Amino acid sequence: MTQMTAADSFVQAVRPLPPRLREEALSLSLADRARAEEVRLRAGWPMTVLADGGERPLGGPPVEGEELERLVEIASGASLHAVLDQLRRGYLTIEGGHRVGLCGTAVLREGEVHSLRGLSSANIRVARQVLGASAPVVDGLCSGGRLASTLILAPPGLGKTTLLRDLVRAVSEGEGCTPLRVSLADERGEVAAMYGGRPQLEVGRRTDVMEGCPKAQGLMLLLRAMNPQVLAVDEITAPEDVRALTAAAGCGVTLLATAHGEGRAGLERRPLYRPLLEEGLFRFLVRIRREGAGRAYAVEELSQWSG
Numbered sequence: 561m562t563q564m565t566a567a568d569s570f571v572q573a574v575r576p577l578p579p580r581l582r583e584e585a586l587s588l589s590l591a592d593r594a595r596a597e598e599v600r601l602r603a604g605w606p607m608t609v610l611a612d613g614g615e616r617p618l619g620g621p622p623v624e625g626e627e628l629e630r631l632v633e634i635a636s637g638a639s640l641h642a643v644l645d646q647l648r649r650g651y652l653t654i655e656g657g658h659r660v661g662l663c664g665t666a667v668l669r670e671g672e673v674h675s676l677r678g679l680s681s682a683n684i685r686v687a688r689q690v691l692g693a694s695a696p697v698v699d700g701l702c703s704g705g706r707l708a709s710t711l712i713l714a715p716p717g718l719g720k721t722t723l724l725r726d727l728v729r730a731v732s733e734g735e736g737c738t739p740l741r742v743s744l745a746d747e748r749g750e751v752a753a754m755y756g757g758r759p760q761l762e763v764g765r766r767t768d769v770m771e772g773c774p775k776a777q778g779l780m781l782l783l784r785a786m787n788p789q790v791l792a793v794d795e796i797t798a799p800e801d802v803r804a805l806t807a808a809a810g811c812g813v814t815l816l817a818t819a820h821g822e823g824r825a826g827l828e829r830r831p832l833y834r835p836l837l838e839e840g841l842f843r844f845l846v847r848i849r850r851e852g853a854g855r856a857y858a859v860e861e862l863s864q865w866s867g
Contacts, residue, residue, distance in 0.1 A: 564656075566594035566688055573658040573686040574599060576635035578627045581607055584620040595853070597717065599684040603628060612853045628662075628679040635660050650676070656760050657687035657753025687750060689761045693719070693726040698736035700859045701844050706738045707731050707790060709815040709841060711862075713827070714848035719855050720818040721794050723848065725751050725761060727816060728792050732764020740814070742767040743788035745778035751794050776800035783808050792816040802835050809841050823847060824860070837862065 564572070570593040574585040577599075584607060585599055598610040603625045606617040635652045652660040664679040701710050710727070714720050728751070729735075732742045744767055746752050752769045753760035759769060768786045770778040775793050779801075782788055791808050793801070796819045805815055819833060824845060827833040836842060840862070847858045 564689065569656065569658075569688045570594070570596050570686055572656045573654075573684050576631055576654055576660065577684075578630040578634070581620075581623070581627060581631075584618050585609075587618070596686055598686065600681070601628060601631070601683075602681040603679070613850060625679065628664075628682055631660065631682055632662065632679065651748070653749040653753075655753070655755050657750050659685045659687070659748065659750055661685065687753060687761070688722065690719075690722050690726060691729075691762065693723050694730045695736070697723075697846055697857050697859055698727065698730050701727075701846070702737035703843070707740065707814055707816070708843040709809070710817075710844045710846060711815075711836065711842040712818040712846045712848070713821045713823070714818075715822060716820060718848045718850060720848065721750055723846070723857070724792065724794055724816065724818050725763060728767055728790075729762050729764040731790055731816075732766040739766060740789040741787065742790040742792055742816075743782035743786045744769045745773065745775050745782060745791070745793045746771045747773060747775045747778060748794070751792075774800075776804040779804040779808060783811060783813065788813055790814045790816055794818050795820070796833070796836075799832065802832065805841055806835065806839055809839070815841060817842075824862070 567590045574582055577585060588596065592611065595611040596609050600608045600610060600615065601623045604622050606620050607623055608615050608617050635654050650662055654660060661683040662676055662679060663681040664676040667677055701707055712720050712723055728742050728744055731737055731740050733739060742764060744751060744763060746769050749771050752763045752771065754769060754771045763769065768782065770782050773781065779791055779793060782791060791813050796802060796817055805817065809815055821827055827837060842862055845860050845862050849856050
């Protein structure tokens, strides 16, 4: 698989923009493209780029509401019905694993979000493969050469998915640990970025991917069908995710997951995450923090919760 440069990933991510906005985004230098993490569009305001923790305008005319509608049309391949399930959740995943987040007026049916109308803003999050991102931590997460169950914890935008992806790849390839069969529940298509049945981002030769399925269901399907040694999932967000992970741990499977938060104290305070500690599902916690233009990792061993 040919590895994209960071600048190439940016070009791929902004491809669904309407022509004027795409040209404006591509006016960035190669260095700025490589640093860009997100491109943000807000109706009535100039388009901005987020890089190195700061957001700055690109200097063009304000974004029009029609341009936001056109972005969705291009991103969906002019087939809105095919992506309606994603739109209900407020985003679209496009080729390469890049995610287009959307805001507007929610259309409700029977109390559930059916679609969005009157789009007011959009956020294109650039997905990037960072080969070797897991190198600083993988040795510390492997006990006797085999990966131990690990939870990656950080606020949004600090690279949880990037680290998860590279840990999946490293474990699958046997880098720094015994090679293991990995099953990945990739509900939003951001980890492996499947296209035409093949991952667009490297997740390793021993990795099986279930994409587009709700996480809890995907975990159980993979557990039954693929005989994994490691189950991986991005972003624990619901009680059913926790229940599925607990069931998998009871089957002797190593777990690899991410969650939003800043530290163990935050896990203990949130009812959703408390069972993860109570049941001792994870041996290690990896915390991510911003350090200059990069990221720093801290690994700590989780003891049994005593709350």
